[in-house]
Amino acid sequence: MSYNNNSGAPEKNKYPGGSAPQRSKAGFVWLLIMLILGSMILFKSCSPEQKHDLNQSIFEQRLKDKAIESIVLIPDGENVYNVEGKLKEKTSDERGNQYISRVILSADLEKSMRESGAKITVENDNSGFWNFILASVLPVLLIIGVIYLISVRQMRMNGHGAMDFGKSKARMIPPDELNIHFSDIAGADEAKEEIGEIVEYLRDPLRFQLVGGRIPKGCLLVGNPGTGKTLMAKAVACEAGVPFFSISGSDFVEMFVGVGASRVRDMFDQARKNTPCLIFIDEIDAVGRSRFSGWGGGHDEREQTLNAMLVEMDGLESRNGVIVLAATNRPDVLDPALLRPGRFDRQVVMDLPDITGRRQILDVHVKKIKVADSIDLDVIARTTPGFSGADLANLCNEAALLAARRNKDEITQDELEEARDKVSYGTERRSRRINDRERKLTAYHEAGHTLVALHNEYCVPVHKVTIIPRGQSALGATFMMPKEDTYTKSKLELKAMMAMSLGGRAAEEIVFGDVTTGASADIEHLTGIARKMVCQFGMSKLGPIKMGDFTNHPHMRIDGLPPDGISNETEREIDMEVRALIDEAYKNALNCLTEHRDQLDKIAEELLVKETISIAQINELLGLTPASENSSESVAAEPAVETGEQADA
Numbered sequence: 001m002s003y004n005n006n007s008g009a010p011e012k013n014k015y016p017g018g019s020a021p022q023r024s025k026a027g028f029v030w031l032l033i034m035l036i037l038g039s040m041i042l043f044k045s046c047s048p049e050q051k052h053d054l055n056q057s058i059f060e061q062r063l064k065d066k067a068i069e070s071i072v073l074i075p076d077g078e079n080v081y082n083v084e085g086k087l088k089e090k091t092s093d094e095r096g097n098q099y100i101s102r103v104i105l106s107a108d109l110e111k112s113m114r115e116s117g118a119k120i121t122v123e124n125d126n127s128g129f130w131n132f133i134l135a136s137v138l139p140v141l142l143i144i145g146v147i148y149l150i151s152v153r154q155m156r157m158n159g160h161g162a163m164d165f166g167k168s169k170a171r172m173i174p175p176d177e178l179n180i181h182f183s184d185i186a187g188a189d190e191a192k193e194e195i196g197e198i199v200e201y202l203r204d205p206l207r208f209q210l211v212g213g214r215i216p217k218g219c220l221l222v223g224n225p226g227t228g229k230t231l232m233a234k235a236v237a238c239e240a241g242v243p244f245f246s247i248s249g250s251d252f253v254e255m256f257v258g259v260g261a262s263r264v265r266d267m268f269d270q271a272r273k274n275t276p277c278l279i280f281i282d283e284i285d286a287v288g289r290s291r292f293s294g295w296g297g298g299h300d301e302r303e304q305t306l307n308a309m310l311v312e313m314d315g316l317e318s319r320n321g322v323i324v325l326a327a328t329n330r331p332d333v334l335d336p337a338l339l340r341p342g343r344f345d346r347q348v349v350m351d352l353p354d355i356t357g358r359r360q361i362l363d364v365h366v367k368k369i370k371v372a373d374s375i376d377l378d379v380i381a382r383t384t385p386g387f388s389g390a391d392l393a394n395l396c397n398e399a400a401l402l403a404a405r406r407n408k409d410e411i412t413q414d415e416l417e418e419a420r421d422k423v424s425y426g427t428e429r430r431s432r433r434i435n436d437r438e439r440k441l442t443a444y445h446e447a448g449h450t451l452v453a454l455h456n457e458y459c460v461p462v463h464k465v466t467i468i469p470r471g472q473s474a475l476g477a478t479f480m481m482p483k484e485d486t487y488t489k490s491k492l493e494l495k496a497m498m499a500m501s502l503g504g505r506a507a508e509e510i511v512f513g514d515v516t517t518g519a520s521a522d523i524e525h526l527t528g529i530a531r532k533m534v535c536q537f538g539m540s541k542l543g544p545i546k547m548g549d550f551t552n553h554p555h556m557r558i559d560g561l562p563p564d565g566i567s568n569e570t571e572r573e574i575d576m577e578v579r580a581l582i583d584e585a586y587k588n589a590l591n592c593l594t595e596h597r598d599q600l601d602k603i604a605e606e607l608l609v610k611e612t613i614s615i616a617q618i619n620e621l622l623g624l625t626p627a628s629e630n631s632s633e634s635v636a637a638e639p640a641v642e643t644g645e646q647a648d649a
Contacts, residue, residue, distance in 0.1 A: 069088045073121065084100050087099055223349060278325055355485045385482060447603035491533070494533055603621065
């Protein structure tokens, strides 16, 4: 329970030679040459040389003065010519001795040009066209060519050519590069046993075929995030010694309709060339969502991709030797046609590990870090119900980082427990300034939770209590440690959980004569328990009747009506029963704390001094023996209410 202040590994080298191949520099040299040529042409076309512009009368006068050295006649119409050439003497300005003119050729002008002694040349009119091509079109073509070459080179470096848009993005991993075996996966013995049949078939398919057996074409790995679905798929490929095609469901879907279907067909074509082999599709719900949900509209690209996958897995053509593994967190959103026999007709559940599995997972991960001989992994395994394999790996890593920050050579029990609390409830907020009044309130609040749990034989045993703030709003927390993993709850145990949840609020009322907002999370938690006891578990005067729907439908709108209709009279009876259960729990908490008021003060005062105390220190403080701490065996938690067993932080 918590007191809330609601008022305010390096990658393996994939190159055989040990290093990446050197890229050729010839392409960069040619690119540089083209850029220089293009710049020179553009500069020349943009910076033409200045020339004298002579009208016809001045041109005729220069001819008479015999001041023209050369004449170039360019036809521009009937008897009309553009004239270019040189003067015999340069002028003092920047235009030099070049000139241009436009004249109408007559007999007198032709005679004057011959008598001037100038060199006369007549050119065709297509030279202007080539000048235009050289000065305007060629630079543009060069720039387009450079951009095209750079784009093609980049696509080739990324492994995708211009015509490879519809090719599969699945990456084939040889079995010798996986290096993951079943022995590296702990806490999933049933899943390994069930999926081991696929390994045996891949190793020796003839043995199954001789007796007429047919291995499932698809196997769906189902489980919460972090339970090791991808790790299990790699282990299957490694144990079987077959190629492993890995791809994500999101890699199929593109903005262009038909691309995903093309990639599915290409992937299965590649797989048939490498049979026997495994195809692993991670997060298949990205492409395999139900087509008939009725909500959210259609998606042509995703539906075509799904149709192509359905045909490839169980169509007219045989797919012998190709086994498809897929992983998802939400099997309830998948299309029914994808789960029928002949496709993904086998589901392997990767469940959260139990206490034995958590201990095995911790044994695997502590081998990679330096730990002291005095650590007790059983305590960590018991106090981490609901942790996945990824969570436990993160816990060990956080403990290693914490030991390094404390300049320790190895990890001790303190670092492991601190890492567990950090992963579960957030980092300690020692820098938060809390006044003496709130600090005392928090101490009595957590002492109330602890004392009610100590004197109720049906409560989960207390592990430790702290008034150090954690996370965003928790000012303190009471940590519980069940003796074993449980999967059901009795009525007495649920009532004990509710009484413990109200222990903090009852302590505030007894000691201070007032209540605070710190019990808001506790109230929310116990109200959920009480309502489920009445409406789902049949633990009230209304009897064993289910009322309302407590399941999360993936395709149901949030504002939709509940599927189970309840009359107004029944709703009133439900509210009265919920109120009666909560009032009874609050009365039990008040009676317990009133009877043991002296112990309440002792625990609170000890918390104000030490901030964190363990169950051993509490027993010593109150003069209790460990045997009297809580002798009852906890009976497992229904998943819907199991969260109440942990500190509600």
